[in-house]
Each structure stands twice: as structure tokens, then as C-alpha cells.
Amino acid sequence: MLKSVRNSGDARTRGRASRRARRVLALPFAALVLSGCTVPGFGASPGDTTSSQSTFHLWQGFSIGAVIVGGLTLALMLWSIVMHRQKGDAIPKQTQYNVPLEIIYTVIPILIVIGLFAATLVVENKVVANPKTDVIVNVNAFQWGWEFLYPGHNAVVYGQTTQSPVMVIPANENVHVNLTSTDVIHGFYVHAFNFSRYALPGVTNQFTFRATNTGTFFGQCTQLCGLYHSYMYFRVKVVSPADYQKWLATFNTPKGEAAAKAAAASLQQQLSTGVPTLPANTKFGR
Numbered sequence: 001m002l003k004s005v006r007n008s009g010d011a012r013t014r015g016r017a018s019r020r021a022r023r024v025l026a027l028p029f030a031a032l033v034l035s036g037c038t039v040p041g042f043g044a045s046p047g048d049t050t051s052s053q054s055t056f057h058l059w060q061g062f063s064i065g066a067v068i069v070g071g072l073t074l075a076l077m078l079w080s081i082v083m084h085r086q087k088g089d090a091i092p093k094q095t096q097y098n099v100p101l102e103i104i105y106t107v108i109p110i111l112i113v114i115g116l117f118a119a120t121l122v123v124e125n126k127v128v129a130n131p132k133t134d135v136i137v138n139v140n141a142f143q144w145g146w147e148f149l150y151p152g153h154n155a156v157v158y159g160q161t162t163q164s165p166v167m168v169i170p171a172n173e174n175v176h177v178n179l180t181s182t183d184v185i186h187g188f189y190v191h192a193f194n195f196s197r198y199a200l201p202g203v204t205n206q207f208t209f210r211a212t213n214t215g216t217f218f219g220q221c222t223q224l225c226g227l228y229h230s231y232m233y234f235r236v237k238v239v240s241p242a243d244y245q246k247w248l249a250t251f252n253t254p255k256g257e258a259a260a261k262a263a264a265a266s267l268q269q270q271l272s273t274g275v276p277t278l279p280a281n282t283k284f285g286r
């Protein structure tokens, strides 16, 4: 009689424990559902190119995986601490070698790592892909400024330090960039594109991106490259394809050609003297 009462008491305790464990496990999922069905960014933003958005989604996937694994681990730890704390002086039942459980907790992490690796490979291949495109920009970094040349067109943009030269590109078209440096190592970085590449002397780094939104985006050099490095800004102006063609056409006028020639001469002067040829009253800052 006494034994059966104790057994039913044990069953009740077990039932309560499993309900409590289920509640703890449901917490991370409830947090995701309560966040309004939109997947949180976990501190990142999707950016304004297809590549940056792919990278962002990869980051979201990694973060959700981390929340689930972390939540599960925390729940199991708390469950062990609370449910299996020492009650009285008796030493609890000692167990070892739970083969099925050991197989599960070895295989699942391996599957998770394979999944993360595969997802990263897919996104990386997308980011470094160079699909065919007619929009090509040769980007040349130098101490301390940027030059943007458009092969096949007369268009050339040149700017030193705080002149913030503007690289104009069309929206929703693949833009292929050939990036190099005239002197030392620079970094081509556009925050809104979530993208950075070395500009190396003697090496041409190639990449292609596709901007999804029109607007003007801030860019800067991300390699300490000398005295005016911290002012080595540029901008990327994303316009509609029609506006891009109009902009290219402005360089086909005598005025445009003169401006391009002046830009080339200015760059040559800069490169031969090694110091910016900025007016004395130039104000530094963004």
C-alpha cells in the first residue's frame, strides 16, 4: 500500500518536472514568435546589395541556430541543477555509458557544423561570383584618394581625400569592379554594402555587386595607408539605369572631356609630388 502511494507520488513529481522542462525549452521559440514573425537582425542590417542581403540572411541563420543550441544547453543545465540537486545525504543513483545518448550528442553537432559549412559555401560562392555584365568600373586607390574609370566611356571621376569622389552606378544591374592601388595597400569599403576588399599595388582584385536601392552611400579606405588615410572617403551614388546612361553621356561633351583630362592631370600631379594638391583652406571631415 505504502509502496503504491509512493509510486503515484513519484509519477506526479515526474509529470510536473517534464512540464517544467517543456516550459523552459519552449522559451527561445516563444521569444522568436513574440518578436512578430519578422526574424530579428541580431545586430546586423541587410544592406543595399544582393550580396550583403545574402550575407545578412546567413548571419540570421547562424544566430537563430546559436539561440536554439544555447537555449537548449542552458535548459538542460538548469534542469540538471534544479531537478537533480542533492536531496538529503543519500548518494544518487550512479550511471554511465548511455550509448544512444552519446551517439546523438556526437552526431547532431557534426550535422550542425556540416549545415553551417554548406550554407556558408553557398553564400560565399554567390558573393565572389562574377556574372557577365556591361557595367565595369576600374577603381584605383592612391595616397590619398580615389579614381573611378569607366572603360569604353569617357567617364572618369577623381578626388583626393575630403573631395569625396563619387562612383556612379546603376541600380539593379551587376557592376563589375577591377580594384587596384597605385602605391600602397588601401581598403575599398562601403558600409551599406557590407563589403570590403584590399586595393593592392600590382594586383587587380575583381568583384561584382548588384545594388538594390538608389541613394548615396558612404565609403572609405579601411587600411592605414599614411598621413591622410582617415580622410580617404568616397561615395557610391546608385541611380536608375536611365540616369546612369545620362550621367555617362555628360562626359561625351567637350566640357566633360576637358574635365576628364583635368582629372587625369590632377592625378599625375598628385602621384608625382606624393602630397595632396588641396587648397590650403580645405576643411577636413566627412
Ligand SMILES: [Cu+2]
Residues within 6 Å of the ligand: 141, 142, 185, 186, 187, 221, 222, 223, 224, 225, 226, 229, 232
Ligand atoms: Cu588608403
